[in-house]
Amino acid sequence: MDTQKLLGEVAGQLLSGAIKVVDLSAPLGPDTPLIKLPPELAVDTPKVEIHAISKYDKNGPWWAWNWLKLGEHSGTHFDAPQHWITGKDYPDGATDTIPAQNFVGPVNVIDCSKEAAADHDFLLTVDHIKAWEAKHGAINPGEWVVMRTDWYKRNGSEAEFLNANETGPHTPGPTAEAIQFLIAKDIKGWGSETIGTDAGKAGGMEPPFPAHTLMHKANRYGLASLCNLDQLPPKGAILIAAPLKIEHGTGSPIRALALVPGK
Numbered sequence: 001m002d003t004q005k006l007l008g009e010v011a012g013q014l015l016s017g018a019i020k021v022v023d024l025s026a027p028l029g030p031d032t033p034l035i036k037l038p039p040e041l042a043v044d045t046p047k048v049e050i051h052a053i054s055k056y057d058k059n060g061p062w063w064a065w066n067w068l069k070l071g072e073h074s075g076t077h078f079d080a081p082q083h084w085i086t087g088k089d090y091p092d093g094a095t096d097t098i099p100a101q102n103f104v105g106p107v108n109v110i111d112c113s114k115e116a117a118a119d120h121d122f123l124l125t126v127d128h129i130k131a132w133e134a135k136h137g138a139i140n141p142g143e144w145v146v147m148r149t150d151w152y153k154r155n156g157s158e159a160e161f162l163n164a165n166e167t168g169p170h171t172p173g174p175t176a177e178a179i180q181f182l183i184a185k186d187i188k189g190w191g192s193e194t195i196g197t198d199a200g201k202a203g204g205m206e207p208p209f210p211a212h213t214l215m216h217k218a219n220r221y222g223l224a225s226l227c228n229l230d231q232l233p234p235k236g237a238i239l240i241a242a243p244l245k246i247e248h249g250t251g252s253p254i255r256a257l258a259l260v261p262g263k
Helices: 003-016 113-118 126-136 158-162 176-184 210-217
Strands: 019-023 049-057 060-069 077-079 104-111 144-148 189-192 221-224 237-240 251-253 257-261
Touching: 003 019, 077 210, 104 126, 126 176, 176 210, 189 210, 210 221
Parallel strands: 104 144, 144 189, 189 221
Antiparallel strands: 019 257, 049 060, 077 221, 077 251, 104 237, 237 257
């Protein structure tokens, strides 16, 4: 195969619209929903702040620009292995040391939107994944797997997005067994449309927060607060999820994109 010719064909199809680019990211600003943790357990990420440096004024007559205050795990974001204690020792586990090749790959989209609408605590199991594979084909090494729940449609309200009450947050996610099953398939990483990669009740699972604990222990990656997964096919799209190259970064907000067949 002539790789240069293939890339030229891809470029042409992007220009013609035969390949469409889907934006999988939420807007990032002061109203971006952020995770809320028990104060006795941890300190929360501060709200996103955007401050003007100049806007065609005395501070900069011909240009506008801003400075930002935001956490690494704000909005649609990438979780690096060093985000979690189980992945802290990987020398290639920070946003500035992960090989760039790992940010791009085929993506498998498991549609759980109906189940999540009926049960906010819905958990994806190994049996669900096997049934999906029987219908759509095998999940292969080096591919992304993401869980479509349409939860991103709640993103305009932090209260609806977090969906917490006196018993804790209620959001869909994977079981520990499902994450172990996917790691055994040597996937690149796991993604969700919720505030984090785990289910709302994942703190009570064994191990706690399995998507974080197990994925990062295996030097794999996480994507959270993804949007528009309903615009992707079950298989056949290419996911681009590149974090900022933050020195020793544990994660980063991203502009996640997918390449899909155009209409």
